[in-house]
Amino acid sequence: MIKNHVKQRIKRIAGSLNLREVLNIAIAVMFIGGIVFTFGFGACIYLVRQEFTSEANRILERDLSNLHYQIDEQLLKVENQALACATRNFGTITLLRDGKRFIEVSSWDDLPKTEESCIKLLSSIMDDNPVLSGAVIAYENLNLAAYGNRFLGEYQFSRLDKIYDYHHKEWYSEPFKHGHDYWSNPFRESSFNKVIACYNIPMYFPDGKKIGVLTVDLDTEEFTKMCASVTPYPGIHVLIADRDMNFISHSDSNLILSDSEDGIYSLSSRDSLKKIFMNQTTRHTIYREEDGDAFFIHFTSIDRSEWNIAIVCPYDSIFGGITRMKKHITIISFISILFMLLCLYFLFSRLKNATISHVAYESELSIAAQIQQDMLPNGYPAFKNQPGIDICGSLKPAKSIGGDLYDYVIRENKLFFTIGDVSGKGVPAALHMAMIRSLFRNITQRISNPSKIVSKLNLSLLEANEQNMFCTIFIGVLDLSTGELEYCNAGHNCVYLSKLKDGNRQVDPLECHTNIAIGVLDDFEFKNNHIRLNTGDSLILYTDGVTEAENKENLYFGEKRLKETLVLMEKRGIENAKEYVETLNALVEDFEEGTIQSDDVTLLVLRLNSLGEYLSFENNLNELPKLTAWVEKVAKKENLSEDKKFQLNLILDEIAANIIEHAYHDGENKDIEISCFNQNNNLLITIKDSGEPFDPTKAPNPDVTLSAEERKIGGLGILLVREYTREIKYLREGEYNIQTLLFEK
Amino acid sequence: MKLEITKKENCIEAKLIGRLDTLASSQFAIDMEPLLDTANEHIVLDCSALEFISSSGLRLLLMLRKKSIAMGGEVSISGVSEQVKQVFTITGFYSLFNFI
Numbered sequence: 016m017i018k019n020h021v022k023q024r025i026k027r028i029a030g031s032l033n034l035r036e037v038l039n040i041a042i043a044v045m046f047i048g049g050i051v052f053t054f055g056f057g058a059c060i061y062l063v064r065q066e067f068t069s070e071a072n073r074i075l076e077r078d079l080s081n082l083h084y085q086i087d088e089q090l091l092k093v094e095n096q097a098l099a100c101a102t103r104n105f106g107t108i109t110l111l112r113d114g115k116r117f118i119e120v121s122s123w124d125d126l127p128k129t130e131e132s133c134i135k136l137l138s139s140i141m142d143d144n145p146v147l148s149g150a151v152i153a154y155e156n157l158n159l160a161a162y163g164n165r166f167l168g169e170y171q172f173s174r175l176d177k178i179y180d181y182h183h184k185e186w187y188s189e190p191f192k193h194g195h196d197y198w199s200n201p202f203r204e205s206s207f208n209k210v211i212a213c214y215n216i217p218m219y220f221p222d223g224k225k226i227g228v229l230t231v232d233l234d235t236e237e238f239t240k241m242c243a244s245v246t247p248y249p250g251i252h253v254l255i256a257d258r259d260m261n262f263i264s265h266s267d268s269n270l271i272l273s274d275s276e277d278g279i280y281s282l283s284s285r286d287s288l289k290k291i292f293m294n295q296t297t298r299h300t301i302y303r304e305e306d307g308d309a310f311f312i313h314f315t316s317i318d319r320s321e322w323n324i325a326i327v328c329p330y331d332s333i334f335g336g337i338t339r340m341k342k343h344i345t346i347i348s349f350i351s352i353l354f355m356l357l358c359l360y361f362l363f364s365r366l367k368n369a370t371i372s373h374v375a376y377e378s379e380l381s382i383a384a385q386i387q388q389d390m391l392p393n394g395y396p397a398f399k400n401q402p403g404i405d406i407c408g409s410l411k412p413a414k415s416i417g418g419d420l421y422d423y424v425i426r427e428n429k430l431f432f433t434i435g436d437v438s439g440k441g442v443p444a445a446l447h448m449a450m451i452r453s454l455f456r457n458i459t460q461r462i463s464n465p466s467k468i469v470s471k472l473n474l475s476l477l478e479a480n481e482q483n484m485f486c487t488i489f490i491g492v493l494d495l496s497t498g499e500l501e502y503c504n505a506g507h508n509c510v511y512l513s514k515l516k517d518g519n520r521q522v523d524p525l526e527c528h529t530n531i532a533i534g535v536l537d538d539f540e541f542k543n544n545h546i547r548l549n550t551g552d553s554l555i556l557y558t559d560g561v562t563e564a565e566n567k568e569n570l571y572f573g574e575k576r577l578k579e580t581l582v583l584m585e586k587r588g589i590e591n592a593k594e595y596v597e598t599l600n601a602l603v604e605d606f607e608e609g610t611i612q613s614d615d616v617t618l619l620v621l622r623l624n625s626l627g628e629y630l631s632f633e634n635n636l637n638e639l640p641k642l643t644a645w646v647e648k649v650a651k652k653e654n655l656s657e658d659k660k661f662q663l664n665l666i667l668d669e670i671a672a673n674i675i676e677h678a679y680h681d682g683e684n685k686d687i688e689i690s691c692f693n694q695n696n697n698l699l700i701t702i703k704d705s706g707e708p709f710d711p712t713k714a715p716n717p718d719v720t721l722s723a724e725e726r727k728i729g730g731l732g733i734l735l736v737r738e739y740t741r742e743i744k745y746l747r748e749g750e751y752n753i754q755t756l757l758f759e760k
Numbered sequence: 761m762k763l764e765i766t767k768k769e770n771c772i773e774a775k776l777i778g779r780l781d782t783l784a785s786s787q788f789a790i791d792m793e794p795l796l797d798t799a800n801e802h803i804v805l806d807c808s809a810l811e812f813i814s815s816s817g818l819r820l821l822l823m824l825r826k827k828s829i830a831m832g833g834e835v836s837i838s839g840v841s842e843q844v845k846q847v848f849t850i851t852g853f854y855s856l857f858n859f860i
């Protein structure tokens with residue numbers, strides 16, 4: 016029995032978990048997240064690049080100026096040594112306004128004029144100045160030019176005037192052209208393959224007449240070493256070029272003083288270098304090659320020698336880390352996003368399945384709980400035609416389905432009622448509960464002795480009980496015509512009896528034999544107890560869920576509190592069994608203060624309002640005298656007048672005869688049950704038969720005005736019944752016709 | 761239920777004794793057969809000792825009445841108790857018989 020709300024709940028949850036929608040949302044979120052991330056990431060990269068750029072510029076600038084300083088100092092040292100040598104030997108230094116210098120020699124005699132004296136001079140210069148690789152002294156008019164150099168510690172001397180006409184060489188002519196010292200462009204000394212830079216100082220007589228040139232040579236290899244030591248970034252190139260853009264120092268040694276235009280950089284091109292170096296305003300620039308490679312170039316020039324120094328740093332060396340990092344982060348992000356998508360997909364599909372199966376399980380459980388609730392009798396009043404007995408039960412399961420049970424059924428004049436508690440909770444307990452309940456219904460059809468019913472249940476439970484489930488159970492059989500109660504308590508909680516004693520309500524536990532719970536021992540002999548109930552007596556049955564209800568302080572409701580509560584309730588006055596159950600449930604709930612119910616809470620309350628008269632007879636006209644005798648008994652008990660007795664007899668005779676004659680066709684012996692209760696000074700009579708469905712209230716009345724010839728037989732009985740009863744009701748209940756008559760006393 | 765039929769000068773008197781309930785009706789139907797044979801005569805049903813009558817009893821009386829009309833006889837009823845009379849009244853049988 017699936018309730019609508021359960022269905023709707025499943026639909027709602029399943030509907031709200033549309034995987035595609037969820038995925039779409041997830042993808043949208045990730046897409047937006049991706050865009051935001053990309054922008055943020057891009058901005059970060061930009062800022063980092065800016066930072067790196069300014070840092071790189073600072074470092075390159077620092078290294079360049081260091082290098083500049085070192086070279087310049089070295090050049091100055093060479094200059095000073097040359098000049099010092101000149102002043103020591105033959106002349107004085109004349110300083111020009113712009114810092115340029117020349118040598119003034121006052122006396123020709125001071126000068127070495129022979130080859131030997133020249134060599135002696137040159138040797139002393141080189142001895143004094145280890146940095147110098149060579150020295151030259153050349154005369155204007157003497158046609159003497161001595162050259163000394165040092166190679167592997169050995170001095171070598173030669174006569175340049177004998178090799179070429181030095182007067183036109185740059186190193187000789189340029190100093191006179193400028194009128195002061197001059198660094199001529201370096202050249203390669205072929206004999207020991209070194210690039211030599213020459214510092215040339217013109218010598219003049221005081222009258223301005225040319226004497227000659229004193230030159231000192233410097234091996235530029237030292238500068239190449241200085242350049243090589245500049246390594247703030249990997250892949251960096253430091254180059255020195257002379258005033259004509261010939262490389263004095265270059266990381267590619269093939270390019271040094273070479274005319275080749277090839278090289279690792281097209282920066283080797285003199286033209287492009289010139290262009291860069293001509294731009295003297297910025298001193299650093301960014302150079303991009305056609306193939307996209309880009310370089311930071313920081314450059315400066317040494318005024319002294321008119322050399323140009325440049326540090327060339329590829330972009331990649333500075334930003335390589337960032338570029339790699341960017342690439343890696345992008346790849347990692349992409350993989351992460353893919354991974355997240357996959358995870359999301361699996362997660363949601365799992366979640367969906369899990370939720371759906373969970374919902375299905377929950378709904379099945381709630382359906383099972385519903386079925387369990389439906390198994391329990393829940394109509395109130397329980398027996399509309401039996402005003403003598405007022406009975407009401409309730410079961411509040413702890414875990415949606417539980418192992419408690421209660422049931423009641425009236426067979427003839429006997430009320431069979433039971434309350435029980437199957438050990439454990441949940442599905443297994445519920446299954447046993449259902450089994451016991453249906454066995455109870457079954458067994459009570461044949462057996463009306465409580466202890467025997469319990470024995471049967473015991474054996475049935477033991478038969479199929481691998482789980483070792485047991486059940487405490489109380490079974491009572493109340494004779495509704497006498498109030499005699501036989502009961503058997505198999506290990507269940509005590510049952511309270513509320514009765515009127517000396518004008519006061521008294522609540523006491525029913526005396527019970529100590530029987531063992533069912534499902535434990537197969538040969539246990541269960542014993543009955545007996546008591547007679549008076550009208551107005553109530554029985555209160557419950558399971559341990561009531562007495563073991565816990566509050567926040569972990570206190571149990573307990574037997575004592577239950578009894579006190581019952582006494583209090585009786586004092587206040589309780590209208591009926593339903594109110595009894597509801598009030599008690601509410602009080603237990605109040606006690607629990609909202610703590611989670613740990614066990615099923617089951618109550619069954621019955622009250623004997625009045626004793627009824629019962630009759631059961633077979634569907635045979637010969638049984639009718641029993642009915643007449645019964646009417647006699649009822650009339651006596653209810654003090655009916657003769658007229659009323661006659662009418663009651665007539666009504667019942669007509670109804671019974673009608674049932675016996677018309678309701679059965681198969682000739683089987685069936686019982687017809689009649690009960691009678693006094694209800695507000697009227698008699699409530701119920702006739703129950705198992706014949707063909709027949710609704711007497713729908714049968715038409717015969718026309719009583721017709722003449723004797725026209726009158727048909729039939730319909731008279733119903734007419735009489737209608738005439739003599741205040742109310743007739745008909746109900747088809749299962750296989751039973753139930754007619755209820757209200758008969759005025 | 762007993763039925764005592766006595767032939768009198770101008771009528772046939774039939775005394776109904778006891779309860780004419782549904783159970784008794786089947787026997788009564790047999791018992792009253794002689795009456796039906798004499799339905800051309802005036803039949804007086806003495807109900808002073810009739811304690812009870814049900815619709816099945818009434819039907820038998822109606823049968824007798826119908827036969828009597830067909831055969832030109834008459835059926836009178838005497839000595840009915842108030843309770844039985846009421847049953848006749850309710851069912852409209854009161855007008856079908858001659859109550860004396």
